[in-house]
Amino acid sequence: MTQKPRSHPPSLKLVGTDGSDAAQAGPIIRDVDWSILMARAQDGDGAAYHRLLQDIVPYLRSLASRRHRDPNDVEDAVQDILLTIHSIRQTYDPGRPFGPWLVTIANRRFIDRLRRQGRVRARETPLTAEHETFSEARANLQESTDRHELGGAIDNLPPRQRQAIRLLKLKEMSLKEAAVASGMSITSLKVNTHRALKSLRKMLVDRSEP
Amino acid sequence: MIKTPDLIASLAANATPVRRLRPPVMRAACWLLLAAAVLTLLAINQGVRPDFAQRLREPAFVICMAASLLTGVLAAIAAFLVSLPDRSRLWLLLPMPALVLWLSNIGYQCLVQWIDIGPNGVSLGEAARCFATLVLTSLPLSLAMLVMLRYAAPLRPTAVTLMGSLAVAAITATALSLFHTVDATVMVLMWNLGTAVVFVSLAGVFGRTMFRWVAPRTFDARD
Known part of the structure; x- marks a missing residue:
C-alpha cells in the first residue's frame, strides 16, 4: 500500500486554464489538479472532464509508447484507456490520489492488449500486400x-x-x-x-x- | 478509426453525473448482510441441524465453522478492495490465514474421522438436500457479487472473481455445516472442499464471460 497522505480537495476551485502554474508546480500539484477535475467530472461537469482527458492523453501516450512500437497501436491503446476510464469513472475516490488509479487502469489495458495481440499473432497469418499480388x-x-x-x-x-x-x-x-x-x-x-x-x-x- | 480529440469530445459530451462508489469495506458489509439474510431465511425454512447445540461444544467443529465464516468475510472484503484500481493487490492475501486454518482443519478431520467411519458413511438422500442448500445459498450471493463488482471487468477480472467465489464458497460451506447433520464427516468434508473447488474453478472458467454480460459497455468499443 503505497499511498500518499490523503489529500481531500476541500473546495473545488477552478485551476489555472493556461497551464502555467501546472508546469511550475510539478507532479504532486498536477495530481491534485487531476483529482479535482475528476471529482468535478463525476458530478457531471463536461468541461472539466474534457480538460482532464486532454491533459492525461500526452501522459498516456508516453506510457503506451513504452509498451507498443506501432504508432497506431499506441493511439488505439490510449483510446482504449479513455473508454475504460469513462465506463468506470465512478470507482475513483476523490480523497485518494489520481495517479495510481490512472496508471493501474492504463497498465491493465496495455497488458490485455498485448495478450490479445500475442494470441492473434499465434493463430493468424496477416494477409499482406505480397499475398494480394497473386490475384x-x-x-x-x-x-x-x-x-x-x-x-x-x-x-x-x-x-x-x-x-x-x-x-x-x-x-x-x-x-x-x-x-x-x-x-x-x-x-x-x-x-x-x-x-x-x-x-x-x-x-x-x-x-x-x- | 475515430481520432482521439473527437473521442474526448464525445466522451465529455456524455459526462453524465455518476454516483461514487461507497468505501469498499462498507460495500463488503452490505454483501455480508445479504449473506446473513440468506442464511437466516434458510434457517427459518429448513431449521438448524438438530444436534447443533451439541456440536457447538466440540472445538473442532467450532474452529472449522469459525474459520470458514472468517474466510468468507475476509475474502469478501478482499474482493471489494482488489476490484478498485488504486488498491494494492496484496489485499489478496487477506483471507489466506483463515483459509489455511479452515483447510488444515478439514484435512485433519478427514484424516482422523475417515479412519473411524470409513467409506460407508456416504448417504445419497442427504446429498441431494445438501445440494439444494448449496444452490440456494450460493446463487443469490454469486449474482449479487457479480453485479456489485461489474466495474472490475476491465481491470483484474481473474483476481476479483477468485476472491469473490472464495467468499461465496466459504459462506456456502458454513451454511452446509449449519443446516445438515451429516453424520459422516466425510460428507461434510467433501461438501466443504467440493464447494470451494467447484466455485473457484467455475469462476476461473466463466468469470470473464459473466463479466462481459454484466458490463458489456466496457468491452463493446474495442473488441
Whole structure:
C-alpha cells in the first residue's frame, strides 16, 4: 500500500486554464489538479472532464509508447484507456490520489492488449500486400516465366514469322491493321502466322521434354 | 478509426453525473448482510441441524465453522478492495490465514474421522438436500457479487472473481455445516472442499464471460 497522505480537495476551485502554474508546480500539484477535475467530472461537469482527458492523453501516450512500437497501436491503446476510464469513472475516490488509479487502469489495458495481440499473432497469418499480388494475373510468377520463355522462342523465329506473330498474337491486331503496320499482305500474314505457330509449338514441346 | 480529440469530445459530451462508489469495506458489509439474510431465511425454512447445540461444544467443529465464516468475510472484503484500481493487490492475501486454518482443519478431520467411519458413511438422500442448500445459498450471493463488482471487468477480472467465489464458497460451506447433520464427516468434508473447488474453478472458467454480460459497455468499443 503505497499511498500518499490523503489529500481531500476541500473546495473545488477552478485551476489555472493556461497551464502555467501546472508546469511550475510539478507532479504532486498536477495530481491534485487531476483529482479535482475528476471529482468535478463525476458530478457531471463536461468541461472539466474534457480538460482532464486532454491533459492525461500526452501522459498516456508516453506510457503506451513504452509498451507498443506501432504508432497506431499506441493511439488505439490510449483510446482504449479513455473508454475504460469513462465506463468506470465512478470507482475513483476523490480523497485518494489520481495517479495510481490512472496508471493501474492504463497498465491493465496495455497488458490485455498485448495478450490479445500475442494470441492473434499465434493463430493468424496477416494477409499482406505480397499475398494480394497473386490475384493479379500480371504478377503471377508462373505465367511470367512462361512469357519469358515464349519471348525467347519468338526471337528465334525467322523475321517475317516473328513480325506476324508479334502483331497478330501479342499485340492482338486485326489482320487488316497488321497488314498496314507491316506492309505484308493478309495472305502472307496468315501463312506466316500458321508457320510460326507450328514451329513455336515444336520448339516449346522439344524444350519441355528433354 | 475515430481520432482521439473527437473521442474526448464525445466522451465529455456524455459526462453524465455518476454516483461514487461507497468505501469498499462498507460495500463488503452490505454483501455480508445479504449473506446473513440468506442464511437466516434458510434457517427459518429448513431449521438448524438438530444436534447443533451439541456440536457447538466440540472445538473442532467450532474452529472449522469459525474459520470458514472468517474466510468468507475476509475474502469478501478482499474482493471489494482488489476490484478498485488504486488498491494494492496484496489485499489478496487477506483471507489466506483463515483459509489455511479452515483447510488444515478439514484435512485433519478427514484424516482422523475417515479412519473411524470409513467409506460407508456416504448417504445419497442427504446429498441431494445438501445440494439444494448449496444452490440456494450460493446463487443469490454469486449474482449479487457479480453485479456489485461489474466495474472490475476491465481491470483484474481473474483476481476479483477468485476472491469473490472464495467468499461465496466459504459462506456456502458454513451454511452446509449449519443446516445438515451429516453424520459422516466425510460428507461434510467433501461438501466443504467440493464447494470451494467447484466455485473457484467455475469462476476461473466463466468469470470473464459473466463479466462481459454484466458490463458489456466496457468491452463493446474495442473488441
